[in-house]
Amino acid sequence: MVRPITPFLWVLFSAGGTIAALLFPVHLFLSGLAFPLGWLEAPSYDFLHGLIKHPVTRLYLFVLIALPLFHWAHRFRYTLYDVLQLKHLSGLIAVLCYGAALAGSATVAYTVWNIP
Amino acid sequence: MPPTVTLAVTRYRPEQESEPALQNYEVPFRKDWVVLDALNYIKDRLDGSLSFRWSCRMGVCGSCGMMVNGSPKLTCAAFLSDYFPGPIHVEPLQYFPVVRDLVVDITDFMRKLKKVKPWIIRKEEKPLAEGEYLQTPDQLDTYKQFSMCINCLLCYSACPIYGLEPSFIGPAAIALAQRYNMDSRDEAARERLEILSEHDGNWQCTFVGECTKVCPKNVDPAGAIQQYKLTGAAHWFKSLLLPWGTK
Amino acid sequence: MSAEVHYTPYHPKWYRRRVSVWWWLQKGSYTTFVLRELTSVFVAFFALVFLWQLRALVQGQEAYAHFLVRLRTPLFLTVNSVALLFVLFHAITWFNLAPKAMVVRVRGRRVPDWIIAGLNYLAWLFLSGAVAWILLRG
Numbered sequence: 101m102v103r104p105i106t107p108f109l110w111v112l113f114s115a116g117g118t119i120a121a122l123l124f125p126v127h128l129f130l131s132g133l134a135f136p137l138g139w140l141e142a143p144s145y146d147f148l149h150g151l152i153k154h155p156v157t158r159l160y161l162f163v164l165i166a167l168p169l170f171h172w173a174h175r176f177r178y179t180l181y182d183v184l185q186l187k188h189l190s191g192l193i194a195v196l197c198y199g200a201a202l203a204g205s206a207t208v209a210y211t212v213w214n215i216p
Numbered sequence: 217m218p219p220t221v222t223l224a225v226t227r228y229r230p231e232q233e234s235e236p237a238l239q240n241y242e243v244p245f246r247k248d249w250v251v252l253d254a255l256n257y258i259k260d261r262l263d264g265s266l267s268f269r270w271s272c273r274m275g276v277c278g279s280c281g282m283m284v285n286g287s288p289k290l291t292c293a294a295f296l297s298d299y300f301p302g303p304i305h306v307e308p309l310q311y312f313p314v315v316r317d318l319v320v321d322i323t324d325f326m327r328k329l330k331k332v333k334p335w336i337i338r339k340e341e342k343p344l345a346e347g348e349y350l351q352t353p354d355q356l357d358t359y360k361q362f363s364m365c366i367n368c369l370l371c372y373s374a375c376p377i378y379g380l381e382p383s384f385i386g387p388a389a390i391a392l393a394q395r396y397n398m399d400s401r402d403e404a405a406r407e408r409l410e411i412l413s414e415h416d417g418n419w420q421c422t423f424v425g426e427c428t429k430v431c432p433k434n435v436d437p438a439g440a441i442q443q444y445k446l447t448g449a450a451h452w453f454k455s456l457l458l459p460w461g462t463k
Numbered sequence: 464m465s466a467e468v469h470y471t472p473y474h475p476k477w478y479r480r481r482v483s484v485w486w487w488l489q490k491g492s493y494t495t496f497v498l499r500e501l502t503s504v505f506v507a508f509f510a511l512v513f514l515w516q517l518r519a520l521v522q523g524q525e526a527y528a529h530f531l532v533r534l535r536t537p538l539f540l541t542v543n544s545v546a547l548l549f550v551l552f553h554a555i556t557w558f559n560l561a562p563k564a565m566v567v568r569v570r571g572r573r574v575p576d577w578i579i580a581g582l583n584y585l586a587w588l589f590l591s592g593a594v595a596w597i598l599l600r601g
Contacts, residue, residue: 125591148520181380
């Protein structure tokens with residue numbers, strides 16, 4: 101069953117892209133613009149702190165951050181191949197991209213696991 | 217003075233030059249003429265040494281593909297009036313090695329096409345006495361679009377991935393593989409999966425989408441490829457989780 | 464494919480043009496494609512900002528207040544605005560292209576692309592509304 105892992109990486113890319121497409125605009129709009137600029141009332145610290153304790157929220161946060169990182173890794177890797185024509189560094193690029201995504205996902209997992 | 221239009225044609229004569237050169241020709245402008253008519257005028261009246269491929273002149277043979285003003289087109293379907301007042305740049309199909317003038321070598325594609333086994337494969341053929349394989353209109357509908365391919369290679373010229381990585385199997389080959397994979401009479405989807413899942417197969421595509429844009433027969437190779445990504449991924453998971461059920 | 468071949472009448476030297484590193488600037492649709500691919504950088508950027516927010520939230524009220532101050536700086540507001548534009552571009556191109564991969568056949572006929580895309584947009588609207596509702600309650 102030695103088979104290329106590319107289909108699996110593509111599924112991660114697709115899942116991450118779908119999560120990013122469906123959820124990032126609203127989160128980015130609220131956290132990045134509406135709340136800091138005061139257009140809408142930001143949730144209080146206590147409210148958010150209570151919200152993230154819930155196991156469903158923890159899972160949501162993990163999926164929300166980890167999968168889009170893999171989306172980036174896969175897409176950016178191919179962008180480097182095609183736009184910058186760095187195909188000769190393909191091994192290094194793959195390791196750096198997916199490695200970074202793994203590191204990010206591990207950090208999220210650790211943070212989410214250890215919410216007091 | 218009847219109107220004329222200038223055709224700026226890329227010439228390449230390996231016996232006398234190492235790089236392509238531009239040559240301008242003044243051609244009569246007729247509303248009903250296509251670029252192919254202009255090229256034939258040049259060959260008949262102005263410069264018999266111009267080399268180019270063409271055949272049916274009606275968009276079904278796929279022979280006359282060339283770059284017209286930077287876009288891959290069938291020259292039998294590119295009207296001079298769309299490019300008036302010109303000049304109209306005619307170059308050989310992009311991303312293929314140029315043999316001479318506007319003639320490119322397509323051996324690479326022919327090899328790839330053969331690799332995907334574009335014919336009906338059955339584990340056991342039905343004997344003639346049992347009659348023909350039956351297929352409903354709905355079954356035909358699933359692959360009909362992909363069967364419209366005329367192998368004109370405009371999609372390869374439009375695909376930057378093919379340009380950057382010539383080993384990429386390419387849009388038309390994958391679309392034709394899909395045409396047979398989805399044919400209800402065919403039983404070789406697994407065989408083609410092995411071929412398309414190779415390093416330079418299906419997965420190199422990053423869905424630029426240009427192939428579908430330039431296809432003169434609305435084959436939608438980009439769609440075929442994306443559908444195949446889903447099929448390939450589903451198969452990957454199935455073989456991982458249920459290895460016994462995939463043979 | 465042969466390497467260097469000199470001209471002979473029976474095998475002329477083929478000409479192969481090398482693809483320019485600026486190939487993606489030569490056509491509008493190519494440039495749009497590259498911009499679409501670069502949206503992934505802003506997706507990663509926001510994922511990391513979100514991670515930062517989460518860690519600040521966990522570390523305590525002071526850390527979180529510090530995070531909010533940083534988010535209000537002109538630098539972050541500008542970058543976040545640009546990121547939002549790219550993320551929106553990602554979302555729109557993603558939903559418009561989804562029907563190409565998701566072919567659904569109902570009673571032998573293929574469901575039209577605009578319906579699949581439309582369903583994606585509806586899901587987007589619904590989920591955005593749900594998230595906004597939850598966050599605006601506190």
